[in-house]
Amino acid sequence: MRALRTILAGTVVLVAAAQAAVATAASGGRHECATATSRCIGTLTVPLNWQDSQSEKITIRFGYIPRADRSRPARTSILAMPGGPAPLGPNAERVDSFGKVFQPLLDHSDMMIVEFRGMGESAPLRCKALQQGKPESVTQCAREIGDRARFFSSDQYVADVEAVRAALGLSKVTVVGSSWGALSGQAYTTRYPDRVRALYIESMIGPIDKAGRWQLGESEGKEIQEAIANYARACQRSPACRRAAGGDPTARWDAVVRKMRAGGDNALTLQRLLGALRSASDPALATDATAATAAYLDGDPAPLRRVLDRAAPLAGNKGAGSKAPSKESPDRAGTTAYLCSDPVWPYDRAADEASRRRQLVTWHAERNRYAPFTLSEAGSGADFCAGWPTPRVNNAIEPDRPAVPMLAVASEFDPKAIMGARTAARAFPRGQAVTVQAGYHNPSVEGRGPGGECARQVMHRFIQDPGRVSDPSCTMANYQAHGRFPATAAAVPAARGGGLDAPQRTLVAAAFATAADTVAMHNPHRASRPDAEPGLRGGEVTNGRDGTITLDKVRYVADLAAAGTAKVAGDKATADLTVAGPAGATHKVTLQWKAFTATDTTPVTGTLDGRPFQVNVPGY
Incomplete structure (x- = not known):
């Protein structure tokens, strides 16, 4: 109770200080950006410690985009709470990127975004001692920065945000927070409820308890087991994968970790395997992971090596x-x-x-939270932060949640976000949660592919008209997970129909598997793709920016090499290949099919040495 009273007392001070600071910071009136008719980047002077208005003063930067239609009052003012924490960029590029996210709404709505204090040009913290992957350097960094480091936290940041809102003269805002901004958005809403019209958050990192405490530490390691479950779910949605996988997926990953721990291949490391598990939202990885682990356990490391190359590339790995x-x-x-x-x-x-x-030693000893990995293999954020002093009570989110419309969105393959969305939505009286099937982090802000566009439309509709959201059925499950990786053309399930004989149907199926494998990297829900990477078992694939893919003696199976081009435009895929088949003969193969569909059998049309065919290629 004493801690709760301290938090509440601190909140009263923060609110009063934020309101009082505006007049002095804005020289007795509104900030000049308040009358801007186009994008305006401004600064505001605020206290380092909002609980002490006489403390050191710092300057924070913000961006403001006024509505295009100035003939009438704003429909709402969008308060964008970004993730990271990260700066706005040297030229405030992040203001423009969020402007694009909300573009359809900015005719009638204003938008503001405030840079995190400690970042960019907002009293940036600098520390020569800090080194990634070295927890001991955190202690050295904290000593280098000194006592002022304690005031760079979300409770202080949202007081900066409130000061900017008041300086711009905005009334009620619609708060939109993504990733770390989902925490900031709740922090602002619970501290300044009278200023909030509605709250939208997505991809909240980890769960929150009833008192508003962010339980990131308690959720450590859970994302590993959830990622294994995510790959199992992707497999269960695929008939071919269900048929081939069998058994307990957790036991299979345990076996992979044990085999990898035994060593023998410098490219196959446990740290890179963790990278693949934590990238479960990548459709190219979710398609391959189950079959790749099975192949690895059967003595074929090539598929798993490629999965790791894509998830956690080695430095200087040109192919990846x-x-x-x-x-x-x-x-x-x-x-x-x-x-x-x-x-x-x-x-x-x-x-x-x-x-x-x-x-921490006692906490770690209670149970292995990182199974099937050990603590030393997985690493711990708690260990990293133990050297950073945080004596000040600074609970980010207040325990009392206002009855404002609240929507929390998370993606199925973003495990910490799922936990965060559920706990946050339960805490708000008018809270609700929506899940994007097979989705990635920040689906509406990123907006990649049809699933991302669906999530963005949900966000836009909620900003325009906050209220209950019916199931939007947004999905990014536009692929089928493989059950195995065939090593030879004969092991690829033969195409069906088309009037071709058995060797021809095998050849067409293997050529299609090769082409489809290269096209998979162009899934619209992927964040990026390499300019070039090796074929699974030889050759090289070059990915053009216009969707053209060049194959140079690419071997998806060991005894068939394909050269030529493939092309993907939306969900329409084509390939024009010269194929050296298992028998040594060379064939000309053209293919057309609908890509990025969650179907077990793919209809394919094309020609084999000029002869037209229309076949169905089963999954494998």
Whole structure:
């Protein structure tokens, strides 16, 4: 109760300080951006510590896009709460990217976005000591920054946001938060409920308890087991995968980890396997993962090696299309401040570092949260943050949730977000949650592919008319998971029909499998694809920006090589190939089919050495 009273008292101070600071920060009137008729990037001076208006002053940056139609009042003002935490960019590029997300609404609605304090040009935190992957450097960084580091957290950030809102003269806002912004959005809404018309959040990272505490620490490791379950769900939606997989998927991944732990292949590491598990929303990986693990256990490592190349490319791996590791971000210290201050970690916030680490040892010893991996293999965010002092009570979200319309969206293959959406929606009196099947992180903000566009439309409709949302049935499950990886053309299920003889139907099926495998990387729900990567068993695939794919002696199965081009436009895929088949003869094959469909059998038309055919190719 004492902690709760402290939080509530602090909230009263924060609200009063935010309101009082506007007049001085804006020189006695509205900010000049308030009268802008086009995109305006501004700054505001605010206290470092909102609970002490006499504390050091810092300058924070924000972006504002006024509505295009100035002839009437705004329908609403959209308060965009971005993820990261990350800066707005050198030229405030993030303002423009969010402007595109809300573009259909900006004729009649304003939009504002505030840079996280500690980032970009908003009192940036800089720390030479901090190094990625080295928890001990966090302690050194905290010492380098000093006592002021404690004031870079979400409760202080949303006070900055409120000051900007008031300086712009905006009345009630519709809060839209994504990823980390889903936390910030709830923090703002619970602190300034009278200013909020409605709240939309998506991809909240981890669950929240009834008191509003962000349980990121308690959810550690759960995403690993959930990712294994996600791949199993993708398999269960595919008849071919269901037929081939069998058994317990968790046991299969356990066996893969044990075999990989035994070593013998520098490309097949447990850290890269974790990368694949945590990338379960990638349709190319979800298609291949179950079959790739089965092949690996059967002595065929090529499919799993490719899965890992796509999920966690090795530095300098040209075939995987990877880039050299990026330099340390200058904003990493700012991100660390929020990561270590906002969540509840499994140690006493007020304890010294040595006590925190002892508490963590006890917590880790209770059970292996990271199975089938060990703690040392998986790593722990709690261990990373133990060296960052957070003695100030700064619960991000207040325990009392206002009765504003609230919608939480999460994607099925984003496990921490699923937990976050459910717990957040339950906490708000008018909360509701929607799940995007087989989706990725931030589906409506990213808006990739038909599923992303569906999620974005849900968001737009809610902003325009907050209320109950019927099941939108948004899905990104536009693929079928494989059950196995055939090693030879003869192992590919033969095409059916078309008037072809048995060897011809086998040849066409193997040629189609090769072409379809290259087209899969162009799934519209993927975030990116490599410019080039090796064929599964040889050759090279080059991915053009216009959807043209060049195959150079590509071997999907060991005894068939394909050269030529494939093309994908929307869901229409074609291929024009010269194929060297198992018997050594060369054939000309053209193919046309509908790509990105969740069907077990694919109708394919085309020609084999000039002879037209129309066949059905079964899944495998």
